[in-house]
């Protein structure tokens with residue numbers, strides 16, 4: 001790999017009262033701590049795209065997202081770090097958010113597509129004008145999904161396994177992580193090949209097709225999906241915010257409200273409902289995304 005210079009994600013024991021009450025052990029794999037700019041699951045999803053761009057001799061990479069997008073943020077940071085130009089196609093009309101300011105500062109070329117323009121992103125001829133404008137650049141579908149994205153997430157498992165002994169764990173029983181498209185979850189399912197189940201806390205409503213997406217990538221086995229949307233994607237309620245604040249106070253792990261906060265709260269509900277036997281050992285993946293919380297926390 002050309003990207004070995006990045007740090008590994010630390011695996012840390014998670015001490016929270018509701019885990020201790022239930023006799024369930026949990027460790028958190030801190031993808032948020034890999035790098036100040038290039039962090040979270042989006043980095044893993046980008047790796048094969050970056051390798052492909054390098055192989056093709058592409059001068060740059062281009063992708064799309066919203067004005068708080070963790071995906072565009074990671075892409076801009078990776079471009080700056082590894083010497084690719086980047087362009088971002090944004091949903092809606094020009095806005096000034098902390099994320100947008102970072103994208104500009106990291107040298108990403110921004111284009112605002114409006115809402116109708118953004119809705120056309122799945123049309124067959126969507127990329128043609130952008131390929132004409134940025135010849136030879138590598139195009140990445142929204143969110144960096146698909147099999148390329150999932151394959152990059154297999155490394156998440158290797159990083160965890162390499163640190164189990166230091167934690168005093170021989171093995172673990174299951175994974176728990178937030179799902180948006182389900183690509184990261186699919187990557188874990190692929191790499192586990194049935195060895196341990198993967199639980200996805202789905203942060204988007206049922207009509208977003210997460211189950212179909214995961215099934216298309218890895219079939220129907222090796223994972224469980226739990227509804228964690230709490231009223232809609234990026235819908236933030238006061239119980240959630242209180243839980244995030246309490247968790248940070250109790251164990252020092254920062255969460256955001258769109259994915260990781262909802263995922264850990266859904267885990268708490270399942271643990272309290274007795275879903276995991278006493279003595280279970282779980283790995284919670286902190287998928288990052290903390291840059292996106294500057295707008296509301």
Ligand SMILES: *Cc1c(COP(=O)(O)O)cnc(C)c1O
Pocket residue numbers: 040041042070071143178179180181182183184185259260287288289290
């Ligand atoms: C994008 C994102 C997810 C969802 O990842 P998928 O691979 O789309 O399921 C989860 N957590 C964070 C912090 C994210 O930015």
